[in-house]
Amino acid sequence: MVLELKKPRPVWQIMFSTHHTDVGLLYTITGLAFLFMAGVLAMMIRTHLFFPGQGVLISDSVTFNRIFTVHGLTMLFLFALPVANGVGNYLVPLMVRYKDMAYPKLNAIAFWMNPVGGVLLWLGFSDTSWVSYAPYSVIRAPGPAADMMIFGLKILGISSILSSINFVVTILKCKHPDLPLRKVPLFAWSMMTVSLMTIVAMPSYAAALIMLLTDRLGVSGFFNPSMGGDPIAYLHLFWFTFHPEVYIFLLPSIGMMYEIIPRFSRKPLFSQGSGVFAFVMLGLIGFASWGHHMYSTGMDFTTKVVFMIGTLAAVPASGMHVFNFLATMWGGRIRFAAPMKFAVGGIALFFSAGAGGVLNSAMPLDFISHGTYWVVGHMHLFLTGTIAFGFVGMVYYMFPLITGRMYSEKLANIHFIGMLWGSVQVFYTQHLLGLEGMPRRIYDYPAEYTSWTQLNQIATIGAWILGASFVAFLINLIYYSAKGKEANMDDPFGLGGKYYYPHQAKNPHHIGY
């Protein structure tokens, strides 16, 4: 599987390849490139909010609105999904013992839709916020930005459905006959779960996007009250896709931690069965809670209760993953190389994000937190604290397997400490800002609210630390993939001979230990 980069090839050979490792590499690099681009936008937002008053860095509110919109869209659709697909492309065929993905050409097509969608999102630079709630996105959002966003998201949605079909078929149909499904490694299970979820969830948003477009063209009025439509319908269609999508972003990261933690604890996984069970549970329950994004839209009491129960029901399954990780590490001879640090940091932040999520789902408390910076902090704890931590850990883990060289452990350490410190400082502080009542997506805040100013400044300094840590990551990715010292490919992390790396698996019985 590995060492493609060790033997230099012209870049077009990688670009036009349909081999799963090449497509995986393209996915991963694209995802990371967009991570840095959207990260720059995040730094601009936080720096702007350092002082109350207008004209700090960003001189008008519409630019600010465009920046947070594109930051959100890029992180979700052009970082989180592509990196998960990239790692999935590398590992899933190996884990199910097949030569490639089931449909290699479809795989390459699904990837190449990503840059196209990305270009549309970035050239449009829409100001609708990533949720693009109707009727703002229908009657007020300036075109062609919003239309370009709709087309961009449409293309990215099709891409994610195509790659999901590919993963499901690869795992279910191309699996080695000697390998029972329950023994398929948990990362492949996570990719299968999220692929099935994508296939079920995505059509609802695809429909909503088309309806939004025809509404904007004025030929229909699905979400436009002045034409007899209902904005709440958009919210239902949107969140029916995007609450499950939360798990679609999250589960691959959990799967990556399942790949990292047993190896670096030098112990077998505590329980494969409970991991599989928890993935399947989250895959099902993820569809029962979309309404908790809409408590305040005038939802009646009974509906709120139903969605609260649906939301709370997802917590035990997430808890099972955490327990599984802790029980695997318990008594292990843990080697804290970079992948393990990021995995463990990710678990800690996942736990705190989940605890905050329980408070959100409780109806009366949601009316305090909803639409404030609490929610911003909460979902960034998942997206940065869990998802990005898992992904970054996995990138470090696969680094020697892909490049044949070692990253600098010292830089990785700086990256880890900065990222953990920064995440805690910025996102915990945002929770507090939410309790102080600061709404999301605001360009400016009154200078007389000194507590807002202070907390914003603490958060911004945290964001700078977080951003600076990624410079270390960038150096590791660029400099050390070309000039790092050669990795010992039999055991790049020095774990001892008993522990297999994915690329060494020769026998299906070895994969899950």
Added chain:
Amino acid sequence: MGHDTAEWVFIGVVIAILVYVGVDSWIVQKEVEEVPADAETIKVTGQQWFWSFEHADGTKEISTLHLKKGHAYNFEIYSKDVMHSFNIPDWVVFEDAVPGHVNHAWFAPDQTGEFPIQCREYCGLLHYNMRGSLIVEDTP
């Protein structure tokens, strides 16, 4: 496949906490949504980018709302253009203003003073400045 006692205990504790959270929020929310019969209705209209208010006696106010201490008020929340969210953070009054819908939120201020009113759902250009104030007065 190593399920064991520790895992069951862990899951049990998690579920017990969740049941507590669920039941308690059910009780509190039930109480919160019980609008007192003598609550006075105030019509709140959100539009880009200010709030306007209409009292039961027909008095209209823009951006600043004057209310009396010790009375219960039931807000009827409308929107003229896009989605907004009517919010008085200090009194946990929070409900979306959705065009084509009428939403409700109620409260009974028991302290005098000036409290900020804001919009908590992104509504465009001046969303950040869609602010007003609530003045609770001590008149019998």
